[in-house]
Amino acid sequence: MLAALAAKNILLNQKIQHLSRRSTREKLLSYLSDQATRAGANEFDIPFNRQELADYLCVDRSAMSGELSRMQQEGILSFHFNHFILLSADDA
Numbered sequence: 266m267l268a269a270l271a272a273k274n275i276l277l278n279q280k281i282q283h284l285s286r287r288s289t290r291e292k293l294l295s296y297l298s299d300q301a302t303r304a305g306a307n308e309f310d311i312p313f314n315r316q317e318l319a320d321y322l323c324v325d326r327s328a329m330s331g332e333l334s335r336m337q338q339e340g341i342l343s344f345h346f347n348h349f350i351l352l353s354a355d356d357a
Contacts, residue, residue, distance in 0.1 A: 284323055289332045292322045297342065297349055307351040314347060 279299060286292045296318075300309050311318065319326035336342050343350040 280321070283321075289322070289324045289329055290336065292324060293329065293332060293336070294341075296322060297351060300349070301351050309349055311347045311349060 283292050283295045283299070286295050297311075300311055301307050303309075313321060315330060316326050319329045322329065333342075333344060337344065341351070341353045343352060
């Protein structure tokens, strides 16, 4: 029981860290960097589709999709559906 509560607490603290960022870009980079760290690689899959990710980060889906496209054009990341590759760690 204590282990389950501790795991839930860690997940909630991580979500707070992502949501405390100001901009959609910062929230995305925070979340994606965390996922890359968990995967132990710059290439990983996330457990959300676009709408679920937008809901998780409390941002508008269309604004988030636009930001993802801009980040891809800038060479920060590459993605296809829920598969991401972080290309530049400078901004993350």
